[in-house]
Amino acid sequence: MTSTAGDIARVLVDVGLPHLDRPFDYLVPESMSAKAMPGVRVRVRFAGRLVDGFVLSRESETTHKGRLSPLSSVVSSEVVLRDDVLELCRAVAERYSSTLADVVRFAVPPRHARAEAAPDVAREGVWETPGAGPWTDYVGGEALLERIADGSSCPRAAIGMLPTRDPFAEILVLAQAALASGGDVLIVVPDARDVARVTAAADLALGKGIAVALTADLGPQRRYRAFLDVLRGNARVVVGTRAAAFAPVTHLRLMVCWDDGDDLYSSPQFPYWHAREVLALRSHLQSVPLVLAGYARTPEVQVLIDSGWAKAVLPRRPALRSVAPRVASSGGDFERERDPAATAARIPHNAWTTAQAALASGPVLVQVPFAGYARGLACGTCRSPMRCASCAGPLQIPRTEQAPMCVWCGARASTHACSTCGGTAVRAQVIGSARTVEELGRAFPGARVIRSDGEHVVSSVDSAPALVVATTGAEPQAEGGYAAVLLLDARALLERPGLRAGEEALRRWCNAAALARPGAPVVVTADQAIPAVQALMRWDPVWFSSRELAEREHLGLPPAVRMAALTGEQAAVAEMLSIASLPTGTRVLGPVPAPRREAPDAVRALLSITRKEGMALARALHDAQAIRSAHRSPGSVEVRVDPMEIG
DNA sequence: ATTCGGACGGCC
DNA sequence: GCCGTCCGAATT
DSSP states (O other): OOTTSOSEEEEEEOOOOGGGOSOEEEEOOGGGTTTOOTTEEEEEEETTEEEEEEEEEEESOOOOOSOOOBEEEEEEEEEOSOHHHHHHHHHHHHHTTOOHHHHHHHHSOOOOHHHHHSOOOOOOOOOOOOOOGGGGGEETHHHHHHHHHHSSSOOEEEEEOOTTSOHHHHHHHHHHHHHHTTOEEEEEOSSHHHHHHHHHHHHHHHOTTOEEEEOGGGOHHHHHHHHHHHHTTOOSEEEESGGGGGOOOTTEEEEEEEOTTOGGGBOSSTTOOBHHHHHHHHHHHHTOOEEEEESSOOHHHHHHHHTTSSEEEEEOHHHHHHHOOEEEEOOSOOOGGGOHHHHHHTOOHHHHHHHHHHTTTSEEEEEEOOOSOOOOEEETTTOOBOBOTTTOOBEEOOTTOSSOEETTTOOBOSSOOOTTTOOOOEEEOOOOOHHHHHHHHHHSTTOOEEEEBTTBOOOEEOSSOEEEEEETTOOOEETTOBSEEEETTHHHHHTSSSTTHHHHHHHHHHHHHTTBOTTOEEEEOSOTTSHHHHHHHTTOHHHHHHHHHHHHHHHTOTTSEEEEEEEEEHHHHHHHHHHOOOOTTOEEEEEEEOOTTSOTTEEEEEEEEEGGGHHHHHHHHHHHHHHHHHHTOSSOEEEEESOSOOO
């Protein structure tokens, strides 16, 4: 029996109440003393009922004046909450105005006893420091590889990947450098399909079975088993979806986030953390190299570059010129009348001829936006989204009103002139792509048509000619690359309401166009005067993200500022705002009636402040929640830091 | 005198 | 959140 472990355990109790966001002390019965070590899961009595918790530390004294209860039981002696992960969870909780317990739930999956009993399978290998290989084609690529290999510095890079090549094979060269230096690697990707792609690529590049997949959709037993493999150091390369950002990788020496603009990185449950932000915090706290890689660049990554926190790694011009797809736009004018077949498909003439020619040599990817309807308002003349004159928020016509009203600040826009063309007409933004998809078959008689969407996602197709119709994000890989890519209804993607429409459109187009063969034709059905279209045509996502961030700075919008949304009953939100000691400089928009889907009587206020003061704002809101919760104030207010869509 | 309920404080 | 306790009001 180690006498250094005191007979008191400081326990993180699994209660999500803001005013109980602190550890509680329990007596450790002699019989549990050996097992109740820091990081293990325990059960304790709290407020009269049994709840889960984690031992944070062992103490010999308590500051609590009352009587201590004993631990009820130690669930398992497995140390599932490691110190470094705990530290990360604390930082995430603080960043998102959450309690520690609410974050730890994501970091430690539910226990599965049988998985715990299964024997360990260690994944071992010996790796040599790789040659620079593909990284000679990137400015800063070789330097990044060297810094990862040397194992003592902490590079942070935002990589604009070369299209039409194999991005995961290239990233795995970086992984190999980390492995060779004795470190372990964490790769986070948007979905399970990407996890499968990366683990398959890792089998080839690093050895079969080296990579361990860590995703929620494995089911409880296999998920917990994979978690234990990571925890026990049996995994040198961990590949997972968003929650893997918390994975307790043993000797973590490299973290990679692929395509951070994908909204799957945003947790749908409170506190709505984003995997990129979790990884960035982790890199910062624990000095672990971080690579943010993709084709497009988000404004959030642009902030990291501009602040000097991360360094840009971009294709050398000759390399880019030799592989980039040739992008043509088919602008505002649809040349339908010229061609009956194209008319039937409602696709522009040049898209049709491009596809027709390419079908002779291989598969053609046809990307269509998700079918559905968007409810924003657009200019009736030039179709650009309408924005509020005072705060740049999106406009809508509420059910009870006649005139358009700002969704953010509530200002009424009775006389509105479009900021782009000066037009005064208003139209609803409507997206409807299903019909286009149906009619494609008629435009290309005899062609093999493969669909990949929602329920039926096809992961890859062979190199034989076929029309591959895919919704954005569901594009299959094509063996040898696509002979051509059509980006249909591109305008519809751009006209979606909300801040991120342009950025999101460019990201989706780049991801589809990157699947083409080197130099293959790509046709985008949108006007080339539109910045996102220009960025695609020149394959210059950096120009676009800089421009986008500059605009957000100008308008005072995220990620140039930190924002938090408060949603709830009118009285509750009002109380919140009156209790909270908001840091000076906080800008308050609203409260105004909350967007649909919230409760009908709910209101929303948007708070913004400089990024530097973001933590202070989050803390102030957490404290205000604690006061409301302790006072048992009526109603509830949801605090959401970095709201995804504020429109 | 006895029972019920709702408000409130504490939760180790 | 939930439990327990304490108080006042309603019930016998």
